[in-house]
Amino acid sequence: MNDTPLFQVSATPIDIPAIRQAMLDTDCGAYAQFEGWIRNKNDGRAVDRLEYEVYEPLAVAEGLRIIEEAMQRFKLKRAMVVHRSGLLELGDSAVVVAATSPHRDEAFKGCRYIIDEVKVRLPIWKKEHYASGEREWVNCQECENPRN
Amino acid sequence: MKQVHVRWFAAYRDLTGVESETLDTEATTPAALFDELKGRHPRLGARHAALVAINDEMSDWSSPLNPGDTVLFFPPVSGG
Numbered sequence: 001m002n003d004t005p006l007f008q009v010s011a012t013p014i015d016i017p018a019i020r021q022a023m024l025d026t027d028c029g030a031y032a033q034f035e036g037w038i039r040n041k042n043d044g045r046a047v048d049r050l051e052y053e054v055y056e057p058l059a060v061a062e063g064l065r066i067i068e069e070a071m072q073r074f075k076l077k078r079a080m081v082v083h084r085s086g087l088l089e090l091g092d093s094a095v096v097v098a099a100t101s102p103h104r105d106e107a108f109k110g111c112r113y114i115i116d117e118v119k120v121r122l123p124i125w126k127k128e129h130y131a132s133g134e135r136e137w138v139n140c141q142e143c144e145n146p147r148n
Numbered sequence: 149m150k151q152v153h154v155r156w157f158a159a160y161r162d163l164t165g166v167e168s169e170t171l172d173t174e175a176t177t178p179a180a181l182f183d184e185l186k187g188r189h190p191r192l193g194a195r196h197a198a199l200v201a202i203n204d205e206m207s208d209w210s211s212p213l214n215p216g217d218t219v220l221f222f223p224p225v226s227g228g
């Protein structure tokens with residue numbers, strides 16, 4: 001077993017072959033990998049690029065908790081997440097989730113569980129930069145008092 | 149009255165115009181503290197899907213606040 005950290009925040013492009021290499025395990029017959037990409041539109045608005053703000057101390061702690069939950073619940077051999085921070089361009093990988101298990105069903109389910117939890121539990125925020133020149137924090141329509 | 153430290157992130161930092169602040173409060177929970185701070189930062193809206201942490205541990209809005217705590221207010225998250 002290697003000592004690659006199971007949850008990482010990366011300010012530079014994610015090295016996907018390195019993740020596969022770190023996960024490689026001859027006890028396992030299944031390797032599932034989910035990759036989240038930067039898409040060119042959201043809610044009908046053309047997106048040019050975006051930035052992620054990550055509060056790293058808690059993102060790492062909570063990310064490791066999610067991985068631990070998935071490993072127990074789905075009997076994974078190993079699971080790993082790398083999430084980007086900083087400025088990203090269209091087509092860049094925002095997040096990579098990887099899971100290994102003896103058989104594919106657990107690997108798929110574990111991978112799915114991890115990405116779903118990552119999206120709702122980690123202190124990570126996405127600011128979209130639109131083609132119009134505007135910039136907006138995602139999911140934050142109600143953050144500002146409408147009376148202002 | 150007790151002194152607590154507050155940190156604002158992402159959209160909340162933009163709306164309050166500050167990254168962190170220290171204040172004396174009678175608030176006994178993060179929920180009450182947030183409501184109190186809406187008076188100081190009128191651009192802050194409802195906290196529906198927001199999350200809160202105390203001293204770098206994810207917390208509940210109804211957890212007890214202790215003197216010297218650092219309360220982290222997280223606007224709705226959007227990772228992944």
